[in-house]
Amino acid sequence: MGLQKMQRKILQEEENILAEEIQRLLESATEYDRRKFHELETENADEMVWLMKCPPRVDKAWRDLSASTSSFSSDFVLLAKYMDSVNLLLPDCSPELTMEMVSVELCNISKLYSVNKSNDLVPASIFSEADQGKLAVEGTITQKLDLTPHCDIEQYGKLIHERSRKQVAQNRQIQVLDNYRGERLMPNPNMVRKERKQHVRRTRGNRSEVEAKMFVLFERQPKWTLKQLLQETNQPKGLLKEILKELCVYTRGRHTYELRLEYKRAG
Incomplete structure (x- = not known):
C-alpha cells in the first residue's frame, strides 16, 4: 500500500508540472499574437476597392x-475611363456599365469593354506586407466586376488581323553558299533510300494563334x-x-472554305 501511495504522489507531481508548462506556453503564445495584432496597420481599412477580372x-x-510611366512620374496613371449610362426608352432602366481604354494603339487591345457586376460578393479585405514583414x-x-470585350465585331476583326500579321510575319533572309558546286546539292538516285510513309501526330497548338494564322x-x-489547311497549319x-x-x-460542290462576310468586312 505504501508503494502505491508513493507512485500516485509521483504521478500527481508530474501532472502538475506538465499543466504548469502548458499554461506557460499558452500565455507566451497569446502575448506573441497580441504583439503581432498591434503591428497591423489599419489606417486604410475603410478605403473602397473594386475587384475586377479582366482579360x-x-x-x-x-x-x-504603369511601369513605363512610373519611372517618369510619381502621380497616378490614367489607364481607363469608367462610364455609367441609362437608356430611358427601354423598360429595364438598369445602368449599362462600360470601360474605355486609354492608349490602346500602344498596346494593341480593344478600346471598349463591358463591365458586369457580380451579385455573389463575399466581404473581404486586401492586405499588403512590407519588406520588414509589417502587415497593413x-x-x-x-464591388466584384467582370470585364469583357464590347460587342463590336468589325473592330474586333480588325484587331485580330493586326495581331495575326505581327505574330506570323517573318523576316526573309538570303544566305550565299560559297565553294559549293551544283552537283553536290543534287541527290544521287543510287544513294537515296525510299523511306516508308509514317503517320505524323500533330500537336494541338494555342487556339488564338491558330486563328491568327x-x-x-x-x-x-x-x-x-x-487538306491544304492541314498542310499549312500542321494542326489536328x-x-x-x-x-x-x-x-x-x-462550299459543298468544291469542298472549300471561305471566310464569313463579317470577317471579310472587318479586314
Missing part, C-alpha cells in the same frame, strides 16, 4: 503602361480546302474543323 491582354497592357490593410472590397492564310487566297483536324465552323462558310 490577360488588358492586364499586361495596364502593367506595361489596404482597403475593403465593395488562319486569317493570314485567307488573306493570301480566299478559298482553301481542308478536329481543332481546324472547330475553328472553320466558327469563322468560315463551307
Whole structure:
C-alpha cells in the first residue's frame, strides 16, 4: 500500500508540472499574437476597392503602361475611363456599365469593354506586407466586376488581323553558299533510300494563334480546302474543323472554305 501511495504522489507531481508548462506556453503564445495584432496597420481599412477580372491582354497592357510611366512620374496613371449610362426608352432602366481604354494603339487591345457586376460578393479585405514583414490593410472590397470585350465585331476583326500579321510575319533572309558546286546539292538516285510513309501526330497548338494564322492564310487566297489547311497549319483536324465552323462558310460542290462576310468586312 505504501508503494502505491508513493507512485500516485509521483504521478500527481508530474501532472502538475506538465499543466504548469502548458499554461506557460499558452500565455507566451497569446502575448506573441497580441504583439503581432498591434503591428497591423489599419489606417486604410475603410478605403473602397473594386475587384475586377479582366482579360490577360488588358492586364499586361495596364502593367506595361504603369511601369513605363512610373519611372517618369510619381502621380497616378490614367489607364481607363469608367462610364455609367441609362437608356430611358427601354423598360429595364438598369445602368449599362462600360470601360474605355486609354492608349490602346500602344498596346494593341480593344478600346471598349463591358463591365458586369457580380451579385455573389463575399466581404473581404486586401492586405499588403512590407519588406520588414509589417502587415497593413489596404482597403475593403465593395464591388466584384467582370470585364469583357464590347460587342463590336468589325473592330474586333480588325484587331485580330493586326495581331495575326505581327505574330506570323517573318523576316526573309538570303544566305550565299560559297565553294559549293551544283552537283553536290543534287541527290544521287543510287544513294537515296525510299523511306516508308509514317503517320505524323500533330500537336494541338494555342487556339488564338491558330486563328491568327488562319486569317493570314485567307488573306493570301480566299478559298482553301481542308487538306491544304492541314498542310499549312500542321494542326489536328478536329481543332481546324472547330475553328472553320466558327469563322468560315463551307462550299459543298468544291469542298472549300471561305471566310464569313463579317470577317471579310472587318479586314
